[in-house]
Amino acid sequence: MSSLVVASIVFVCVFGSGVLGLSLRSFLPDHHLSEDSTAIVKLGAGLMATLAALVLGLLIASAKVSFDRLNDEFTETAATVIMLDGTLADYGPEAKDAREALHRTYASAVDLFYSGRGTGKANVDAPESLAHVVQFQQKLRELAPRNDMQRMLQSEALARSHDLAKTHWMLIQPGQGAIPAPFMAVLVLWLGILFAGFGLVSANIRTAIATLFVCALSVSGAIFLIEDIAHPLEGLMQISRAPAQIALSHLGQ
Numbered sequence: 089m090s091s092l093v094v095a096s097i098v099f100v101c102v103f104g105s106g107v108l109g110l111s112l113r114s115f116l117p118d119h120h121l122s123e124d125s126t127a128i129v130k131l132g133a134g135l136m137a138t139l140a141a142l143v144l145g146l147l148i149a150s151a152k153v154s155f156d157r158l159n160d161e162f163t164e165t166a167a168t169v170i171m172l173d174g175t176l177a178d179y180g181p182e183a184k185d186a187r188e189a190l191h192r193t194y195a196s197a198v199d200l201f202y203s204g205r206g207t208g209k210a211n212v213d214a215p216e217s218l219a220h221v222v223q224f225q226q227k228l229r230e231l232a233p234r235n236d237m238q239r240m241l242q243s244e245a246l247a248r249s250h251d252l253a254k255t256h257w258m259l260i261q262p263g264q265g266a267i268p269a270p271f272m273a274v275l276v277l278w279l280g281i282l283f284a285g286f287g288l289v290s291a292n293i294r295t296a297i298a299t300l301f302v303c304a305l306s307v308s309g310a311i312f313l314i315e316d317i318a319h320p321l322e323g324l325m326q327i328s329r330a331p332a333q334i335a336l337s338h339l340g341q
Contacts, residue, residue: 091315095308099304102280102308113287133282170338172248193221197220198332228249267315283300
């Protein structure tokens with residue numbers, strides 16, 4: 089389900105709850121709308137508003153941290169690939185096959201990573217991607233150093249290839265995904281109760297509807313932001329491909 093659809097459903101539920109509260113107000117006896125009664129409703133609404141604000145803030149922060157982590161890992165991987173290619177270049181012409189294997193491996197991984205667009209998940213766990221990683225590391229092990237310098241460069245290249253392999257596995261599950269359905273249901277329930285309470289204590293219908301509309305739009309916008317950030321391969325906020333393109337342009341030089 090797309091972020092926009094989820095946010096739209098939340099908007100309908102929350103705004104509908106507010107309108108329902110306004111409608112119930114006209115059916116309630118006067119003593120239920122006394123100053124003492126509305127004071128209790130306002131206190132309860134304040135508590136629900138605090139809980140909802142806290143949860144939304146934590147969800148936005150968590151989604152942003154997850155997005156930044158994946159973006160940093162992707163950028164760091166590009167830098168590591170460039171450094172690894174430089175290490176193999178320093179090794180000498182004997183590492184030509186390994187450098188070509190590195191280029192194929194990284195290009196394939198980038199293509200598979202972005203082929204996950206529309207699903208919200210990278211395809212870096214595809215069999216061909218794993219095969220390329222194994223083949224590249226095998227090329228490094230097949231190098232036959234002739235002096236201490238080449239042995240040091242081979243060890244350095246192997247160490248960096250292990251770092252790339254570790255990052256490869258970490259990218260299989262980018263981010264924490266969308267808000268779990270039970271969590272979302274509870275959050276929408278809180279917001280629905282909150283907006284229904286707002287409707288109950290509102291006297292001016294037109295002003296109340298306008299206020300409820302703006303508030304519901306703001307809340308659904310926050311949900312949209314959380315859902316969109318949680319899917320870094322689609323939507324408005326996406327992982328940039330620029331670091332990978334820069335790395336690919338430097339490989340083999």
